[in-house]
Amino acid sequence: MALLPIITAPDPRLKQVCAPVEQVDDEVRKLLDDMLETMYKAPGIGLAAPQVGDLRRVIVVDVSHDDEEKAPLKMVNPELTWVSDHDASYDEGCLSLPEHYAEVVRPAEIKVAYLDEQGRNQELAAEGLLATCIQHEMDHLEGILFVDHISALKRNMILRKLLKARKASAPSELEKAG
Known part of the structure; x- marks a missing residue:
């Protein structure tokens, strides 16, 4: 397994x-494993393939607590098949928007169909933080x-701060030449 670089906004x-x-093969399984390792190391509770520069429909999620056994979910081509009429609000963050959080309202319960790492069809009913995390990654x-x-207003403020932080951490032309 390998740690992957996490892309930050605005990218x-x-x-x-x-x-x-198209097909869940060894390459996709390796991506899932690498994404999971990257997510745990970050640390985070979810990671989607575009966050590591791969533009395929792949996500990993694990909302287990530190004192619990890990419960990773690896989902390929996830699709919501049902969402509840009632909503839940969570203070969400994202590994691609480090140190920024905002209250987001989403359906409180969902059902999601996906392929597992063996390419088998699965369906999962989720609620609470797991439902929120899956929707966020999807x-x-x-x-x-x-x-x-x-x-x-809030979105632009966060994105401006991230852009400013990126510029501040980028080496100047003088440093690159030296």
């Missing part, structure tokens, strides 16, 4: 719609970030 790859996976597959669910 155009995070706004791309991802392509379906949004990435459509080029949607959690800040796209909040006011334009």
Whole structure:
């Protein structure tokens, strides 16, 4: 397994719609394993393939607590098959928008169909934090970030801060030449 670099906003790859996976093979299984290792190391509770520069419909999620046994979910081509009428609100963050959080409202319960790492069809009913996390990661597959669910004012403020931080951490032309 390998740690993958996590892309941070604003990066155009995070706004791309991802392509379906044609076949779950060893390459996809390696991507899933590498994404899971990267997510745990970050640390995070979810990671989508575009966040590591891969524009395929692949996500990993694990909302287990530190004192619990890990419960990783590896999902290929996830699709929501049902969402509840009632909503839940969570203070969401994202590994691609480090140190920024905002209250996001999403359906409280969902059902999701997906292929597992063996290419078998699965369906999962989820609620609470797991439902929120799956929806958050699935949004990435459509080029949607959690800040796209909040006011334009808050979103622009967060994105400006991230851009400023990126510029501050980038080596200057003088440093590159030296």
